Amino acid sequence: MKYISTRGHVEPKGFIDTVLMGLADDGGLMVPEQIPAVSAATLEEWRSLSYQELFLKIFSLYTNDEIPYEDLKELVATSYSTFRSPEVTPLHQVNDSLYVLELFHGPTFAFKDVALQFMGELYSYISRKRGEIIHILGATSGDTGAAAIQGVRGKEGIKICILHPHGKVSKVQELQMTTVDDSNVLNLSVHGNFDDCQKVIKDLFADLDFKGRYHLRAINSINFVRILAQTVYYFYAYLQVEGSAEKKINISVPSGNFGNIFSGYLAKQMGLPINKLIIATNENNILERFVNTGEYKPGNFKSTYSPSMDIQVASNFERYLYYLLGEDAEKLSGYMSKLQSEGKITVDGELLAQVQSDFDALGAKNQQCLDTIGKYKQEYDYLLDPHTACGIAAYEAFSGNGETTITFATAHPAKFDEAIQLIAIKQEFPAPIAALFEMPQHQTVVEHDKEVIIRELQAFYE
Template sequence: MQFKSTRGKVAGKGFVDTLLMGLADDGGLMVPERIPAVTDQTLASWRGLDYISLFLEIFALYVGDDIPREDLRAMAERSYGRFRDPQVTPLVRVKDGLHVLELFHGPTFAFKDVALQFMGELYSYVAQRQGEIIHILGATSGDTGAAAIEGVRGKEGIRICILHPHQKVSRVQELQMTTVDDANVLNLSVKGNFDDCQRVIKELFADLDFKSGHHLRAINSINFLRILAQTVYYFYAYLRLDEQARAGKVDFSVPSGNFGNIFSGYLAKRMGLPVHKLIIATNENNILEQFVKTGVYRSGDFRSTHSPSMDIQVASNFERYLYYLTGEDAVKTAAYMQTFHKDGEIVIEGEELAQVQRDFAALGVGNARCLETIADFKTQHDYLLDPHSACGVAAAEACGGTGETVITFATAHPAKFDEAIKLCEIEQEIPEPIQELFAKSQHQVVVDYDKAFIVRQLEAFYNGVNLVGGTEAHE
């Protein structure tokens, strides 16, 4: 399997080269040169596979000869052996027609663990195989940072720096990142929002001299590995349904801010998974809902919500979808993105908009409705949702509409967002690993949203120098 850029100037890259490139050198996003087809016969042969076995079958379609299968299996076993449930992502039937796919059984209690535990293992494998130092650089709206740090902390040959928006993530999300005291980890708490953090990251990856000179590698979902690893659990969820549920129409309702998790479902559907509708659940930062309903992709005013991991106005993976929407037209995709960077919006019309609305439904869930959903779901079904998962349930109830089966994703454990749960007057039992965080000291550097200053912090870190200069927070 070879990979290419959505903007057409990078092609013929293998799986490992694609992993290491992250953002394509022409500023686009890497996609497979062809999407492998999964037939009904293949799906039938996969029923009954455990998670790791299914993971290997799907990855084999993309990895080719780059990594021996036995090495992939060993990495997958180390990654998913750390999950608290042996099914990795168990499917729970909550009521007739509604299932919840629990994606929060990894070490940091969020769906990002599913991809990032494996990515940490793979980066370590590649660093050892190629004898190179890897500098991982990423931005997070909350969960990616903790999962990425957990995946690579203490690993030889890897340093990781994560930017997160200062005081705009939940307390537990912040503690999971900043209580890590390993020498290969740097946390920068940026006085701004997630889009500010992400903008710095994308600009640094687009600076090819800086990227190559510092061996930068990506952990955000701009990296295709993240997309592929998340695609596995769409297949797993579908195959776990009983025969009657599989026989009808199956929708997926997915909390999504950066368009990565929902794009993984779009990839699964294009591969051949019989998905009827992909439902995008967002919050009051509802750029994706606006796009699906009107064809206008335009960032608006940033709003802080009870679901901070979706407090995003510019979705990194949107370009991948544009590429397929245009019929894999790299020139048209690049022109659309140039228009967005110049004018701040893209307008999709006519048949392209009709295709968007065939592919997706969407709902932006307000703060009040989010809390109401948490409270109602707990009362009616004795199931506690975190605020992001509650947006997914609200969107499923509003947009499902097939009268058959909806699988909605529980993307985080509710203990990560106890502030919102308490607003619903619900007391929950906090898992011990999360309770322990509150007794630990924090290690982060609070910095202004200043790209030049952030770059100086990074260069010092990569050179093994203890440069503070901002406000070093040890609480």
């Protein structure tokens, strides 16, 4: 299998070269030339597999044998050895129609660990095998940064710089990043919001001279490996529901950058028989508006109780648009140019009908988020984090009679105690999180100025 750019101006690449490229050199996003198909019979064969075994089956469809099977097996085993649950992503039944897939059992208590622990091991493997210097550069709305840092801290041949919006992540998210004192880690706290941080990252990756000179590699979900690693838990969740082959299974996904939900779209295109893919977001509801009206237009940024979804420009939207437009790179490029020049994209007619066939979407309001947390704690003694609460609100809005919904719990509630306290719920922090509050912080606060950020990066990488 080869990988191509959504914009059509990159020669087909192998798996490892795709990993190293991250953002395509023509400004697009890398996708497989063909999506492999998984039959119903194969799905049944996979039902008894462990998470790690399932991961190997799915990745083997995409790696072109560039990573020997035994090496890949070792990478997977190491990646998930630090998770607190032997199932990696255990499935919890809440009621007759609702399951929650707990994605927060990794070292930083968030779903990003599932992909980024593997990516950290993969980058380290590539660095050793190819003798390559790897400088990871990424932006985070909170969870990606901590998980990425945890995945590569202290690893030889790798340096990582993460930009996060100053004062716009939760305190625990901030501490998980900034209490790391390894010499290969740099935290830049940027005055601005996540979209500001993300734009700087994209601009730097689009500068091919700068990208090549400093060996820049992507850890954000612009990197296809992030998408693929997340696809695994869609299959795992579906296969853990007893009798799922005879049921209508919906999946409700908190998603701000379109990466997590696009992983579900990829799984469905591979053959996973998901009934409804439900996008859950917050008052930064660009994705809800797109699904409902066909207009993709960044709005006014709002700070919410679910800050990891406080995003107006969704990086992975381009991958979905590519498939929506029939894998027509020229047409996709036209749409993206229009977004750049006019600030919006609009689809209608058959295209909008296809969008509404692919997804349902809900942007949960702040109060609705808090009310949902309180309701599920009272009725089921199950504490949700604010992002998962948005997912549950979307389940309540779109799950029909006779349907079963799996909602992704994308973070442990201890990461967002500021919201939990607003409804007078007192929670006990896990010991690794409680310990963060006694540790010194290491970060550099900078203005939202690309030249200032470049100078910080040059000093760090050189």
